[in-house]
Amino acid sequence: MGAMADMQTLCNSPSDTGGGMAGREAGLAHDEHQAVRLWLRLMTCSTQIEQVIRSKLRTQFATTLPRFDYLAQLSRFPKGLRMKTLSEYLMVTGGNITGLTDQLVAEGWVERVADDEDRRSMTVRLTRSGKKQFSTMAKAHEQWLEHLLAPLGADAARELYEQLGLLRQIVGQRMEQLAD
Amino acid sequence: MGAMADMQTLCNSPSDTGGGMAGREAGLAHDEHQAVRLWLRLMTCSTQIEQVIRSKLRTQFATTLPRFDYLAQLSRFPKGLRMKTLSEYLMVTGGNITGLTDQLVAEGWVERVADDEDRRSMTVRLTRSGKKQFSTMAKAHEQWLEHLLAPLGADAARELYEQLGLLRQIVGQRMEQLAD
DNA sequence: GAAAAATACTTTATAACTAAATTATTGATG
DNA sequence: CATCAATAATTTAGTTATAAAGTATTTTTC
Secondary structure, three states: OHHHHHHHHHOOOOOOOOOOOOHHHOOOOOOOOHHHHHHHHHHHHHHHHHHHHHHHHHHHHOOOHHHHHHHHHHHOOOOOEEHHHHHHHHOOOHHHHHHHHHHHHHOOOEEEEEOOOOOOOEEEEEOHHHHHHHHHHHHHHHHHHHHHHHHHOHHHHHHHHHHHHHHHHHHHHHHHHOOO | OOHHHHHHHHOOOHHHOOOOOOHHHOOOOOOOOHHHHHHHHHHHHHHHHHHHHHHHHHHHHOOOHHHHHHHHHHHOOOOOEEHHHHHHHHOOOHHHHHHHHHHHHHOOOEEEEEOOOOOOOEEEEEOHHHHHHHHHHHHHHHHHHHHHHHHHOHHHHHHHHHHHHHHHHHHHHHHHHOOO
């Protein structure tokens, strides 16, 4: 519980929306509702980290975040994944997967394999060379994140992780009901 | 720190894929390091909410999230903002702001105003009509988020908000040090 | 006060992403 | 078994984003 007390002390209170606030929350009014504020802050954190990772991937490996994410998912499934499944895991459209796959195939990272059981389906998997090259990137990627998030501390990280798990569940449920 | 051990971490079997895990976290192994897991979960939450808001904006107002975000920032500053400042608040490049501004000007949402004090600079501000139309969208936007996040509860929402505040600070500091 | 550096915006080229339509295949229903 | 709906991937057209280079202006430095 001591960690929490420290956190609240260090952290901006909701009223601290005055000067020097970075990102989307700049100039946010006091009476802005909590849901909107939470969403903006979530976006800010996500975008900040994203930009660090993008920048690192570009300068150190001449690649992009979408490609890395694609390869990272594939690397978890040695037998490969259907493109449809991959699009669900990455939360992007099928058309996007088609495009990324074309590129990564052309560059030798992955290969398309026809599916015997369903001829509509294509399985995509890392090539031997793709596996090898990706493992280097993945190690670096992990270290960037560890360095970036280290000051948070293990306890706060775990707590945040759990709370985001709840949020994910809630939003996931709401999305199912959503009929626009 | 054997390369072999890491390789196994990277290419773990899907057997530990807990049932029904959505998004990027699918197939994530238990021994994946905490920083990476936290980042993936943050991305998942952010993307989920983003997709709801995008979809709603499209079906109900025939507009997009980037445009909404742009207008939302402007709406907080009745006197308008310099494009440079806006690009910082929205955390996007200047070129992006130029493009969005061109469109929003063409469609009558905002207007460019030359800055007398600095002739390199342009201030952009909502038109009267832009203000009026945006206020309708903003109300709906707030309700979507309230409905979406309601099950979280006020206490958990506040706590998550504070924790993300700490994260934002930490990442912000680390970004400054970052020399790639 | 002239040269050099920094800044604000724009332009260019390209990547990533989406929604919607299309094609090919599979599954379900009468 | 024939049709109709659902599904997996692709194609197409358009939006959003980036990095890098270019232009015009301001600021700094010597």
